[in-house]
Amino acid sequence: MRAFSYDRPDNVDAALRGVAGQPGTTTEAAVKFVAGGTNLLDLMKADVMRPERLVDISRLGLDRIEEIGDSGGDGGLRLGALARNADTAYDERVQTRYPMLSKAILAGASAQLRNMATNGGNLLQRTRCYYFYDTGTPCNKREPGTGCGALTGVNRIHAILGASDHCIAVHPSDMCVALAALEAVVRVSGPKGERIIPFADFHRLPGDTPHIDSTLAADELITAIDLPAEGFAKHSTYLKVRDRASYAFALVSVAAALEMDGQTIRTARLALGGVAHKPWRDPAAEAELAGKPASLETFAEAARVLLHDAKGQSHNAFKIGLAERAIVRALAEAAGVEHP
Numbered sequence: 590m591r592a593f594s595y596d597r598p599d600n601v602d603a604a605l606r607g608v609a610g611q612p613g614t615t616t617e618a619a620v621k622f623v624a625g626g627t628n629l630l631d632l633m634k635a636d637v638m639r640p641e642r643l644v645d646i647s648r649l650g651l652d653r654i655e656e657i658g659d660s661g662g663d664g665g666l667r668l669g670a671l672a673r674n675a676d677t678a679y680d681e682r683v684q685t686r687y688p689m690l691s692k693a694i695l696a697g698a699s700a701q702l703r704n705m706a707t708n709g710g711n712l713l714q715r716t717r718c719y720y721f722y723d724t725g726t727p728c729n730k731r732e733p734g735t736g737c738g739a740l741t742g743v744n745r746i747h748a749i750l751g752a753s754d755h756c757i758a759v760h761p762s763d764m765c766v767a768l769a770a771l772e773a774v775v776r777v778s779g780p781k782g783e784r785i786i787p788f789a790d791f792h793r794l795p796g797d798t799p800h801i802d803s804t805l806a807a808d809e810l811i812t813a814i815d816l817p818a819e820g821f822a823k824h825s826t827y828l829k830v831r832d833r834a835s836y837a838f839a840l841v842s843v844a845a846a847l848e849m850d851g852q853t854i855r856t857a858r859l860a861l862g863g864v865a866h867k868p869w870r871d872p873a874a875e876a877e878l879a880g881k882p883a884s885l886e887t888f889a890e891a892a893r894v895l896l897h898d899a900k901g902q903s904h905n906a907f908k909i910g911l912a913e914r915a916i917v918r919a920l921a922e923a924a925g926v927e928h929p
Protein backbone atom coordinates (compact mmCIF):
# COMPACT_ATOMS: atom_id res chain seq x y z
CA MET A 590 0.00 0.00 0.00
CA ARG A 591 1.33 3.44 -0.92
CA ALA A 592 1.62 6.32 1.53
CA PHE A 593 -1.26 8.80 1.55
CA SER A 594 -2.34 11.71 3.70
CA TYR A 595 -5.59 11.73 5.63
CA ASP A 596 -8.10 14.36 6.82
CA ARG A 597 -11.33 13.98 8.75
CA PRO A 598 -13.42 17.16 8.41
CA ASP A 599 -16.57 17.56 10.46
CA ASN A 600 -18.74 19.52 8.02
CA VAL A 601 -19.63 19.45 4.33
CA ASP A 602 -17.93 22.75 3.45
CA ALA A 603 -14.63 21.56 4.91
CA ALA A 604 -14.96 18.25 3.06
CA LEU A 605 -15.54 20.11 -0.21
CA ARG A 606 -12.51 22.31 0.41
CA GLY A 607 -10.52 19.09 0.71
CA VAL A 608 -11.28 18.13 -2.91
CA ALA A 609 -11.56 21.66 -4.36
CA GLY A 610 -9.89 22.41 -7.67
CA GLN A 611 -9.56 18.84 -8.89
CA PRO A 612 -10.41 18.54 -12.58
CA GLY A 613 -12.34 15.70 -14.24
CA THR A 614 -14.58 13.08 -12.71
CA THR A 615 -14.37 11.44 -9.32
CA THR A 616 -12.96 8.18 -10.71
CA GLU A 617 -9.83 9.99 -11.89
CA ALA A 618 -9.31 12.06 -8.73
CA ALA A 619 -6.06 12.08 -6.70
CA VAL A 620 -7.91 13.16 -3.56
CA LYS A 621 -10.73 10.76 -2.70
CA PHE A 622 -13.50 10.72 -0.14
CA VAL A 623 -13.60 7.64 2.04
CA ALA A 624 -16.88 6.60 3.68
CA GLY A 625 -17.18 3.00 4.94
CA GLY A 626 -13.92 2.14 3.17
CA THR A 627 -15.12 -1.36 2.23
CA ASN A 628 -14.27 -0.89 -1.45
CA LEU A 629 -11.73 1.91 -1.63
CA LEU A 630 -9.36 0.50 0.99
CA ASP A 631 -9.37 -2.95 -0.66
CA LEU A 632 -8.49 -1.32 -3.97
CA MET A 633 -5.69 0.71 -2.37
CA LYS A 634 -4.23 -2.38 -0.71
CA ALA A 635 -4.25 -4.14 -4.08
CA ASP A 636 -2.55 -1.06 -5.64
CA VAL A 637 -5.45 -0.69 -8.08
CA MET A 638 -6.32 2.78 -6.82
CA ARG A 639 -3.61 5.17 -5.69
CA PRO A 640 -5.09 8.31 -4.14
CA GLU A 641 -2.59 10.75 -2.66
CA ARG A 642 -5.02 11.95 -0.01
CA LEU A 643 -8.16 10.61 1.65
CA VAL A 644 -10.88 12.87 3.02
CA ASP A 645 -12.80 10.83 5.58
CA ILE A 646 -16.46 11.90 5.40
CA SER A 647 -17.79 9.65 8.15
CA ARG A 648 -18.26 12.61 10.55
CA LEU A 649 -20.34 14.82 8.24
CA GLY A 650 -23.69 13.86 9.76
CA LEU A 651 -25.22 12.81 6.45
CA ASP A 652 -26.56 9.56 7.86
CA ARG A 653 -30.24 10.37 8.30
CA ILE A 654 -33.18 8.82 6.47
CA GLU A 655 -36.01 11.32 6.35
CA GLU A 656 -39.30 12.19 4.70
CA ILE A 657 -39.18 14.59 1.76
CA GLY A 658 -41.66 17.43 2.34
CA ASP A 659 -44.12 17.47 5.19
CA SER A 660 -46.78 15.26 3.68
CA GLY A 661 -46.37 12.56 6.28
CA GLY A 662 -45.22 9.77 4.06
CA ASP A 663 -46.27 10.38 0.45
CA GLY A 664 -43.59 12.83 -0.64
CA GLY A 665 -40.75 10.36 -1.03
CA LEU A 666 -37.83 9.49 1.20
CA ARG A 667 -34.32 10.98 1.42
CA LEU A 668 -31.54 8.49 2.12
CA GLY A 669 -28.46 10.16 3.58
CA ALA A 670 -25.27 9.40 1.63
CA LEU A 671 -23.65 8.19 4.84
CA ALA A 672 -26.56 6.08 6.09
CA ARG A 673 -25.31 2.52 6.30
CA ASN A 674 -26.64 -0.02 3.83
CA ALA A 675 -27.99 -2.14 6.74
CA ASP A 676 -29.76 0.81 8.39
CA THR A 677 -31.33 1.68 5.04
CA ALA A 678 -32.50 -1.84 4.26
CA TYR A 679 -34.03 -2.30 7.73
CA ASP A 680 -35.63 1.15 7.95
CA GLU A 681 -39.34 0.50 8.41
CA ARG A 682 -40.32 3.11 5.80
CA VAL A 683 -37.96 1.58 3.23
CA GLN A 684 -39.24 -1.92 4.00
CA THR A 685 -42.89 -0.87 3.74
CA ARG A 686 -42.81 1.64 0.89
CA TYR A 687 -39.79 0.43 -1.13
CA PRO A 688 -39.55 -3.32 -0.44
CA MET A 689 -37.70 -3.92 -3.73
CA LEU A 690 -34.88 -1.63 -2.53
CA SER A 691 -34.67 -3.29 0.87
CA LYS A 692 -34.50 -6.70 -0.80
CA ALA A 693 -31.81 -5.55 -3.23
CA ILE A 694 -29.57 -4.16 -0.47
CA LEU A 695 -29.96 -7.33 1.61
CA ALA A 696 -29.02 -9.44 -1.42
CA GLY A 697 -25.60 -7.76 -1.47
CA ALA A 698 -22.34 -8.54 0.35
CA SER A 699 -22.60 -9.83 3.95
CA ALA A 700 -24.17 -8.55 7.17
CA GLN A 701 -20.81 -7.22 8.39
CA LEU A 702 -20.13 -5.37 5.14
CA ARG A 703 -23.64 -3.91 5.01
CA ASN A 704 -23.13 -2.57 8.54
CA MET A 705 -20.09 -0.65 7.34
CA ALA A 706 -20.95 0.23 3.72
CA THR A 707 -22.72 3.52 3.03
CA ASN A 708 -25.29 4.46 0.41
CA GLY A 709 -23.01 6.96 -1.35
CA GLY A 710 -20.15 4.45 -1.41
CA ASN A 711 -22.41 1.77 -2.82
CA LEU A 712 -23.12 3.94 -5.88
CA LEU A 713 -19.40 4.48 -6.50
CA GLN A 714 -18.10 0.97 -5.82
CA ARG A 715 -15.96 -0.23 -8.69
CA THR A 716 -16.26 -3.22 -10.98
CA ARG A 717 -15.34 -6.73 -9.88
CA CYS A 718 -13.73 -7.58 -13.23
CA TYR A 719 -10.79 -9.90 -12.45
CA TYR A 720 -8.49 -7.97 -14.80
CA PHE A 721 -9.30 -4.64 -13.14
CA TYR A 722 -8.09 -6.13 -9.84
CA ASP A 723 -5.02 -7.87 -11.29
CA THR A 724 -2.35 -5.21 -11.80
CA GLY A 725 -0.25 -7.67 -13.79
CA THR A 726 -2.77 -7.69 -16.66
CA PRO A 727 -3.94 -5.03 -19.12
CA CYS A 728 -7.07 -3.09 -18.22
CA ASN A 729 -8.35 0.08 -19.87
CA LYS A 730 -10.40 0.88 -16.79
CA ARG A 731 -7.41 0.74 -14.44
CA GLU A 732 -4.71 2.00 -16.83
CA PRO A 733 -6.28 3.68 -19.89
CA GLY A 734 -4.76 2.58 -23.18
CA THR A 735 -3.35 -0.75 -21.99
CA GLY A 736 -6.08 -2.94 -23.50
CA CYS A 737 -8.79 -5.21 -22.09
CA GLY A 738 -7.68 -8.52 -20.61
CA ALA A 739 -11.25 -9.74 -20.34
CA LEU A 740 -12.00 -9.52 -24.07
CA THR A 741 -9.69 -12.43 -24.85
CA GLY A 742 -9.49 -13.87 -21.35
CA VAL A 743 -11.95 -15.35 -18.89
CA ASN A 744 -15.14 -13.32 -19.16
CA ARG A 745 -17.83 -15.39 -17.47
CA ILE A 746 -19.06 -12.51 -15.26
CA HIS A 747 -18.88 -9.82 -17.92
CA ALA A 748 -21.27 -7.63 -19.90
CA ILE A 749 -23.78 -8.77 -22.50
CA LEU A 750 -25.27 -5.31 -23.11
CA GLY A 751 -23.76 -1.88 -23.77
CA ALA A 752 -20.13 -3.07 -23.78
CA SER A 753 -17.41 -1.60 -26.01
CA ASP A 754 -14.21 -2.82 -27.65
CA HIS A 755 -12.38 -1.14 -24.77
CA CYS A 756 -14.20 -2.65 -21.78
CA ILE A 757 -16.71 -5.38 -20.99
CA ALA A 758 -16.82 -4.89 -17.21
CA VAL A 759 -20.13 -4.73 -15.33
CA HIS A 760 -21.30 -2.54 -12.47
CA PRO A 761 -21.50 -4.76 -9.39
CA SER A 762 -24.09 -3.05 -7.19
CA ASP A 763 -27.42 -4.60 -6.21
CA MET A 764 -28.77 -1.46 -4.55
CA CYS A 765 -28.23 0.58 -7.72
CA VAL A 766 -30.41 -1.76 -9.78
CA ALA A 767 -33.40 -1.09 -7.53
CA LEU A 768 -32.60 2.65 -7.46
CA ALA A 769 -32.59 2.67 -11.28
CA ALA A 770 -36.03 1.03 -11.38
CA LEU A 771 -37.35 3.48 -8.78
CA GLU A 772 -35.95 6.44 -10.75
CA ALA A 773 -34.20 7.84 -7.69
CA VAL A 774 -32.15 11.03 -7.94
CA VAL A 775 -28.68 11.63 -6.55
CA ARG A 776 -28.18 14.88 -4.60
CA VAL A 777 -24.72 16.33 -4.93
CA SER A 778 -22.85 19.29 -3.42
CA GLY A 779 -19.94 20.95 -5.17
CA PRO A 780 -18.19 24.28 -5.64
CA LYS A 781 -21.15 25.68 -7.60
CA GLY A 782 -23.68 24.62 -4.97
CA GLU A 783 -26.12 21.73 -5.13
CA ARG A 784 -27.33 19.79 -8.13
CA ILE A 785 -29.37 16.66 -8.67
CA ILE A 786 -28.47 13.87 -11.05
CA PRO A 787 -31.24 11.56 -12.30
CA PHE A 788 -30.19 8.00 -11.56
CA ALA A 789 -30.14 7.04 -15.25
CA ASP A 790 -27.47 9.72 -15.84
CA PHE A 791 -25.29 8.91 -12.85
CA HIS A 792 -23.44 5.85 -14.18
CA ARG A 793 -22.15 5.64 -17.73
CA LEU A 794 -21.39 3.10 -20.44
CA PRO A 795 -17.71 2.41 -21.15
CA GLY A 796 -17.35 3.65 -24.75
CA ASP A 797 -13.71 4.60 -25.30
CA THR A 798 -13.28 6.05 -21.77
CA PRO A 799 -14.04 3.05 -19.54
CA HIS A 800 -11.87 4.43 -16.73
CA ILE A 801 -14.72 6.86 -15.99
CA ASP A 802 -17.55 5.16 -14.09
CA SER A 803 -19.88 8.04 -13.32
CA THR A 804 -20.76 11.63 -14.10
CA LEU A 805 -19.87 12.82 -10.59
CA ALA A 806 -17.16 15.49 -10.76
CA ALA A 807 -13.93 15.09 -8.78
CA ASP A 808 -14.82 18.07 -6.58
CA GLU A 809 -18.38 16.94 -5.77
CA LEU A 810 -19.81 15.07 -2.79
CA ILE A 811 -22.94 12.91 -2.81
CA THR A 812 -25.09 14.15 0.08
CA ALA A 813 -28.25 12.03 -0.37
CA ILE A 814 -30.33 9.82 -2.62
CA ASP A 815 -33.96 10.85 -3.04
CA LEU A 816 -36.61 8.19 -3.58
CA PRO A 817 -39.76 9.37 -5.35
CA ALA A 818 -43.15 8.86 -3.71
CA GLU A 819 -44.02 5.87 -5.92
CA GLY A 820 -42.33 2.84 -4.42
CA PHE A 821 -44.26 0.06 -6.24
CA ALA A 822 -44.81 -1.57 -2.85
CA LYS A 823 -47.65 -3.83 -4.02
CA HIS A 824 -46.08 -5.25 -7.15
CA SER A 825 -42.30 -5.33 -7.16
CA THR A 826 -39.37 -7.57 -6.43
CA TYR A 827 -35.61 -7.96 -6.74
CA LEU A 828 -34.26 -11.25 -8.02
CA LYS A 829 -30.54 -11.99 -7.88
CA VAL A 830 -28.97 -14.98 -9.64
CA ARG A 831 -25.44 -15.79 -8.43
CA ASP A 832 -23.00 -18.64 -8.03
CA ARG A 833 -23.52 -18.93 -4.26
CA ALA A 834 -26.58 -18.24 -2.15
CA SER A 835 -24.82 -15.42 -0.29
CA TYR A 836 -21.69 -13.29 -0.41
CA ALA A 837 -21.49 -13.35 -4.20
CA PHE A 838 -22.03 -10.70 -6.84
CA ALA A 839 -24.88 -11.03 -9.34
CA LEU A 840 -24.43 -12.93 -12.56
CA VAL A 841 -27.77 -11.42 -13.48
CA SER A 842 -30.22 -9.51 -11.32
CA VAL A 843 -33.61 -8.00 -12.04
CA ALA A 844 -35.57 -5.25 -10.31
CA ALA A 845 -39.16 -5.50 -11.54
CA ALA A 846 -41.88 -3.03 -10.58
CA LEU A 847 -45.43 -2.91 -11.91
CA GLU A 848 -48.51 -0.76 -11.57
CA MET A 849 -51.48 -3.05 -12.13
CA ASP A 850 -55.10 -2.54 -13.05
CA GLY A 851 -56.58 -5.88 -12.02
CA GLN A 852 -54.66 -8.39 -14.13
CA THR A 853 -53.56 -5.77 -16.68
CA ILE A 854 -50.19 -4.03 -16.45
CA ARG A 855 -50.59 -0.26 -16.43
CA THR A 856 -46.89 0.66 -16.30
CA ALA A 857 -43.71 -1.34 -15.82
CA ARG A 858 -40.15 -0.67 -14.73
CA LEU A 859 -37.40 -3.20 -15.34
CA ALA A 860 -33.75 -2.77 -14.42
CA LEU A 861 -31.02 -5.38 -14.79
CA GLY A 862 -27.78 -5.79 -12.88
CA GLY A 863 -24.71 -7.86 -13.73
CA VAL A 864 -25.21 -7.38 -17.47
CA ALA A 865 -23.74 -3.96 -18.28
CA HIS A 866 -21.40 -1.17 -17.15
CA LYS A 867 -24.41 0.49 -15.48
CA PRO A 868 -27.81 -0.69 -14.24
CA TRP A 869 -29.59 -1.49 -17.50
CA ARG A 870 -33.02 -0.19 -18.46
CA ASP A 871 -34.73 -0.50 -21.81
CA PRO A 872 -37.76 1.72 -22.53
CA ALA A 873 -38.85 -0.57 -25.40
CA ALA A 874 -39.13 -3.59 -23.10
CA GLU A 875 -41.07 -1.57 -20.52
CA ALA A 876 -43.40 -0.25 -23.26
CA GLU A 877 -43.92 -3.84 -24.40
CA LEU A 878 -45.45 -4.63 -21.00
CA ALA A 879 -47.75 -1.59 -20.68
CA GLY A 880 -51.42 -2.35 -21.30
CA LYS A 881 -50.83 -6.09 -21.61
CA PRO A 882 -52.29 -8.89 -19.48
CA ALA A 883 -49.91 -10.09 -16.78
CA SER A 884 -48.96 -13.50 -18.18
CA LEU A 885 -45.84 -15.57 -18.72
CA GLU A 886 -46.17 -14.97 -22.49
CA THR A 887 -46.22 -11.18 -22.00
CA PHE A 888 -43.18 -11.37 -19.73
CA ALA A 889 -41.27 -13.60 -22.16
CA GLU A 890 -41.91 -11.15 -25.02
CA ALA A 891 -40.61 -8.23 -22.93
CA ALA A 892 -37.50 -10.26 -22.08
CA ARG A 893 -36.94 -10.97 -25.78
CA VAL A 894 -37.20 -7.27 -26.60
CA LEU A 895 -34.79 -6.31 -23.81
CA LEU A 896 -32.19 -8.88 -24.83
CA HIS A 897 -32.55 -8.39 -28.58
CA ASP A 898 -29.13 -6.75 -28.92
CA ALA A 899 -27.40 -8.77 -26.20
CA LYS A 900 -24.00 -10.13 -27.19
CA GLY A 901 -22.18 -12.91 -25.37
CA GLN A 902 -18.40 -13.22 -25.04
CA SER A 903 -16.53 -16.54 -25.14
CA HIS A 904 -17.53 -17.56 -21.59
CA ASN A 905 -20.71 -15.67 -20.83
CA ALA A 906 -23.23 -16.31 -23.63
CA PHE A 907 -25.18 -18.36 -21.05
CA LYS A 908 -26.09 -15.06 -19.38
CA ILE A 909 -28.48 -14.17 -22.23
CA GLY A 910 -30.78 -17.12 -21.55
CA LEU A 911 -30.27 -16.69 -17.82
CA ALA A 912 -31.35 -13.04 -18.05
CA GLU A 913 -34.43 -13.98 -20.11
CA ARG A 914 -35.53 -16.51 -17.51
CA ALA A 915 -34.75 -14.16 -14.62
CA ILE A 916 -36.84 -11.37 -16.17
CA VAL A 917 -39.83 -13.69 -16.61
CA ARG A 918 -39.49 -14.99 -13.08
CA ALA A 919 -39.13 -11.53 -11.51
CA LEU A 920 -42.09 -10.12 -13.42
CA ALA A 921 -44.21 -13.14 -12.45
CA GLU A 922 -43.28 -12.65 -8.80
CA ALA A 923 -44.03 -8.90 -8.97
CA ALA A 924 -47.41 -9.51 -10.63
CA GLY A 925 -48.36 -12.47 -8.45
CA VAL A 926 -48.54 -14.79 -11.46
CA GLU A 927 -47.73 -18.43 -10.80
CA HIS A 928 -44.38 -19.47 -12.24
CA PRO A 929 -43.46 -23.12 -12.81
Ligand SMILES: Cc1cc2nc3c(=O)[nH]c(=O)nc-3n(C[C@H](O)[C@H](O)[C@H](O)COP(=O)(O)OP(=O)(O)OC[C@H]3O[C@@H](n4cnc5c(N)ncnc54)[C@H](O)[C@@H]3O)c2cc1C
Pocket residue numbers: 615621622623624625626627628629630631646670671674696697698699702705706707708709710711712713714761762763764809810811812836837838839
Ligand atom coordinates in the same frame (compact mmCIF):
# COMPACT_ATOMS: atom_id res chain seq x y z
C1 LIG B 1 -16.36 -9.14 -0.11
C2 LIG B 1 -17.34 -8.13 -0.63
C3 LIG B 1 -18.54 -8.55 -1.19
C4 LIG B 1 -19.45 -7.62 -1.68
N1 LIG B 1 -20.61 -8.05 -2.25
C5 LIG B 1 -21.49 -7.14 -2.77
C6 LIG B 1 -22.68 -7.54 -3.43
O1 LIG B 1 -22.98 -8.73 -3.54
N2 LIG B 1 -23.49 -6.57 -3.92
C7 LIG B 1 -23.21 -5.23 -3.80
O2 LIG B 1 -23.99 -4.41 -4.25
N3 LIG B 1 -22.06 -4.83 -3.21
C8 LIG B 1 -21.21 -5.74 -2.69
N4 LIG B 1 -20.06 -5.32 -2.10
C9 LIG B 1 -19.67 -3.92 -2.21
C10 LIG B 1 -20.12 -3.05 -1.08
O3 LIG B 1 -21.52 -2.87 -1.17
C11 LIG B 1 -19.39 -1.73 -1.27
O4 LIG B 1 -18.02 -1.98 -0.96
C12 LIG B 1 -19.93 -0.62 -0.41
O5 LIG B 1 -21.27 -0.34 -0.72
C13 LIG B 1 -19.10 0.65 -0.58
O6 LIG B 1 -19.49 1.58 0.38
P1 LIG B 1 -18.41 2.28 1.31
O7 LIG B 1 -19.14 3.29 2.13
O8 LIG B 1 -17.61 1.28 2.08
O9 LIG B 1 -17.54 2.98 0.20
P2 LIG B 1 -15.98 3.40 0.22
O10 LIG B 1 -15.14 2.19 0.00
O11 LIG B 1 -15.68 4.28 1.37
O12 LIG B 1 -15.96 4.31 -1.09
C14 LIG B 1 -16.22 3.79 -2.37
C15 LIG B 1 -16.07 4.93 -3.38
O13 LIG B 1 -17.11 5.87 -3.19
C16 LIG B 1 -16.57 7.18 -2.98
N5 LIG B 1 -17.51 7.81 -2.05
C17 LIG B 1 -18.04 7.25 -0.94
N6 LIG B 1 -18.97 8.06 -0.42
C18 LIG B 1 -19.02 9.17 -1.22
C19 LIG B 1 -19.80 10.35 -1.19
N7 LIG B 1 -20.74 10.58 -0.27
N8 LIG B 1 -19.60 11.27 -2.17
C20 LIG B 1 -18.68 11.06 -3.13
N9 LIG B 1 -17.91 9.95 -3.20
C21 LIG B 1 -18.10 9.02 -2.24
C22 LIG B 1 -15.18 6.96 -2.46
O14 LIG B 1 -14.34 8.06 -2.81
C23 LIG B 1 -14.78 5.71 -3.22
O15 LIG B 1 -14.29 6.03 -4.50
C24 LIG B 1 -19.15 -6.24 -1.59
C25 LIG B 1 -17.94 -5.81 -0.98
C26 LIG B 1 -17.04 -6.75 -0.51
C27 LIG B 1 -15.76 -6.26 0.11
